[in-house]
Amino acid sequence: MTAPLLAVRDLRVVFPTRAGLVRAVSDVSLEVAAGETLGIVGESGSGKSVSAQAMLGLLPLPGRVTGGEILWRGRPLGDAAGLRGREIACVFQDPMQSLNPLMTIGAQLVETLRHHHGLSRRAARDRAAELLAEVALSAPARRLDQYPHELSGGILQRVALALALACEPALLIADEPTTALDVTVQAEILDLLAGLQARRGLAVILITHDLGVVAGLCHRVAVMYAGRVVETGEIDALFANPAHPYTQGLLRATPGLDNRTERLVAIDGAPPSLRAPPAGCPFRPRCPIADAACLAPPPFAATDTGRAACWRAGAAAWAEVAP
Ligand SMILES: Nc1ncnc2c1ncn2[C@@H]1O[C@H](COP(=O)(O)OP(=O)(O)O)[C@@H](O)[C@H]1O
Numbered sequence: 145m146t147a148p149l150l151a152v153r154d155l156r157v158v159f160p161t162r163a164g165l166v167r168a169v170s171d172v173s174l175e176v177a178a179g180e181t182l183g184i185v186g187e188s189g190s191g192k193s194v195s196a197q198a199m200l201g202l203l204p205l206p207g208r209v210t211g212g213e214i215l216w217r218g219r220p221l222g223d224a225a226g227l228r229g230r231e232i233a234c235v236f237q238d239p240m241q242s243l244n245p246l247m248t249i250g251a252q253l254v255e256t257l258r259h260h261h262g263l264s265r266r267a268a269r270d271r272a273a274e275l276l277a278e279v280a281l282s283a284p285a286r287r288l289d290q291y292p293h294e295l296s297g298g299i300l301q302r303v304a305l306a307l308a309l310a311c312e313p314a315l316l317i318a319d320e321p322t323t324a325l326d327v328t329v330q331a332e333i334l335d336l337l338a339g340l341q342a343r344r345g346l347a348v349i350l351i352t353h354d355l356g357v358v359a360g361l362c363h364r365v366a367v368m369y370a371g372r373v374v375e376t377g378e379i380d381a382l383f384a385n386p387a388h389p390y391t392q393g394l395l396r397a398t399p400g401l402d403n404r405t406e407r408l409v410a411i412d413g414a415p416p417s418l419r420a421p422p423a424g425c426p427f428r429p430r431c432p433i434a435d436a437a438c439l440a441p442p443p444f445a446a447t448d449t450g451r452a453a454c455w456r457a458g459a460a461a462w463a464e465v466a467p
């Protein structure tokens with residue numbers, strides 16, 4: 145059996161703050177195989193970005209990993225110096241997080257290509273134009289001389305992708321890459337990601353609050369709630385038979401995904417504070433089928449293609465809404 149590309153085991157991340165310890169990520173375990181696309185889905189504040197930052201070694205202060213491990217090709221991530229910039233690349237909601245406003249697109253790509261591959265200036269410029277063509281930008285040679293402020297959000301996200309690809313990564317972590325874009329452009333970027341994933345055999349972790357975004361693109365999904373992974377599974381199985389009450393609720397609240405009811409129904413209440421999370425299952429206060437056993441939830445129950453952290457995994461948690 146070959147080791148997964150990236151394996152996260154029982155990861156814990158906390159932020160000590162004046163108001164108390166924020167338990168941003170608790171016991172998160174994930175795996176991504178080469179060439180696979182994993183979606184990480186959950187409401188805002190569920191710990192998706194902090195998990196990604198830990199995987200990238202980019203945790204902002206005062207964040208601290210207090211438990212678990214992150215393995216890259218079977219070895220602790222910390223062992224492989226310089227790996228982050230080479231084999232794991234990232235794009236964010238705001239492409240300007242990876243772009244320099246004072247440099248032309250070409251200069252940024254050329255600098256990265258020369259640094260990583262030791263190319264001559266001339267060869268790097270040719271390669272830069274190829275990368276822009278790969279992310280489906282028209283007139284790539286002309287784009288090289290443009291500055292970020294001359295470009296729209298969708299184009300900038302393509303440029304950020306080209307920059308990420310310049311290092312020839314094995315894994316791309318994309319954190320809400322389409323959240324700031326309008327629907328048409330969002331679909332184009334998701335198509336582009338699917339194409340890159342297929343052509344390059346790139347592994348992708350796609351992070352989003354929107355289940356609709358993972359639907360078309362991901363092989364597997366991890367659903368996060370209050371800093372924990374509450375359910376994982378293959379995408380079709382998870383959409384057809386969501387096991388965790390939270391996943392069921394999320395599906396009911398997402399347009400176009402739940403074919404059992406025409407109506408969209410938001411989950412009542414709000415996620416718990418990560419400073420003082422409730423005892424037991426974090427979803428317990430909002431869960432319609434919670435009982436005393438949920439004060440000590442199971443670590444994980446097996447589902448058809450994954451697992452769910454619920455005693456009653458698979459039971460229908462939400463009554464149908466009368467028409
Ligand atoms: N720099 C920080 N200082 C304190 N708390 C933080 C910091 N960054 C994130 N958090 C907390 O960690 C939790 C998870 O945040 P995040 O991973 O950004 O959520 P998501 O990406 O799922 O919306 C949130 O409660 C957030 O307030």
Ligand SMILES: [Mg+2]
Nearest residue numbers: 192193194320
């Ligand atoms: Mg986030």
